[in-house]
Amino acid sequence: MLKFENGLFDLTKEQESLIKMMYNGKVVKCLVAPYHSYAELEQLIPYTKTTFLFPERDMSLQQIRSLISIIAETPATEDFIIITKNQNIILDMVDAGVRVLTESGDIVESPVKTFAANIHDIRYYLLENEAHQLNKEQRNKSNDKIQKLIDKLNKHKGQTIDFDDYKILESEIKLIGEPIIRKPLYKMLLDINY
Numbered sequence: 001m002l003k004f005e006n007g008l009f010d011l012t013k014e015q016e017s018l019i020k021m022m023y024n025g026k027v028v029k030c031l032v033a034p035y036h037s038y039a040e041l042e043q044l045i046p047y048t049k050t051t052f053l054f055p056e057r058d059m060s061l062q063q064i065r066s067l068i069s070i071i072a073e074t075p076a077t078e079d080f081i082i083i084t085k086n087q088n089i090i091l092d093m094v095d096a097g098v099r100v101l102t103e104s105g106d107i108v109e110s111p112v113k114t115f116a117a118n119i120h121d122i123r124y125y126l127l128e129n130e131a132h133q134l135n136k137e138q139r140n141k142s143n144d145k146i147q148k149l150i151d152k153l154n155k156h157k158g159q160t161i162d163f164d165d166y167k168i169l170e171s172e173i174k175l176i177g178e179p180i181i182r183k184p185l186y187k188m189l190l191d192i193n194y
Helices: 011-023 061-073 119-127 138-157 163-174 179-189
Strands: 028-032 052-053 079-084 098-101 107-110
Touching: 028 061, 061 098, 138 163, 163 179
Parallel strands: 028 079, 028 098, 052 079
Antiparallel strands: 098 107
């Protein structure tokens, strides 16, 4: 289970000085969390009045683009912590204060410069970096589940099954987010009677 300390991660004196120089004397930390949801993290992240958990959920694009400027102008002296997966926020962050929450729950250094960076670098090195994702064996588990579902559908093709079993197959298909996978499975389900 994930567990986070207050402040989430430490900075070196050099990193802290650089961040304060960029943000009007404020320490602003950014935890990029591309593999976690608000619901997963809201109970785990120690809350303070200067903690912003996925602020992009409730903000307009203009507000998102000015978030760091607003923080830099506030009179608060505590560290600010932003947990986000929004590229516009990440692009305003100095990489010295950026860490990544990996899919397994580890917090690691940013592998790329973030401040005014190429948006594609942010996407590929932070938001979709394979090194931050579960290992290949764990990622293959979802592929195995889909294959097992396909096998079940093929096994019952043209047959009549119990209504409850049919509904279970249907609910498993509904869980699949990618329509390119989900829609053909629904078509396969139509070949099964109940």
